[in-house]
Amino acid sequence: MTSMSYWYEQLTKIKGNEQMSPMAQSNVLWRDFLDSNDLSVEDFWMLMVLWIFEAEFC
Numbered sequence: 001m002t003s004m005s006y007w008y009e010q011l012t013k014i015k016g017n018e019q020m021s022p023m024a025q026s027n028v029l030w031r032d033f034l035d036s037n038d039l040s041v042e043d044f045w046m047l048m049v050l051w052i053f054e055a056e057f058c
Helices: 004-016 022-036 041-057
Strands: none
Touching: 004 041
16 A cells, blocks of 8 residues: 555655646646555545645745
């Protein structure tokens, strides 16, 4: 099972890649999430909240 830290790292890589458009970023994220099916829905949304919080407040 893929850990939440792996997904957080992937989100951070996507967020840090300024050459990717927001649409491409979300497509990569959702494709990877749906393909792996390792995270529960609750874990995925918890991870998204943490990622957004970091983007806004850190």
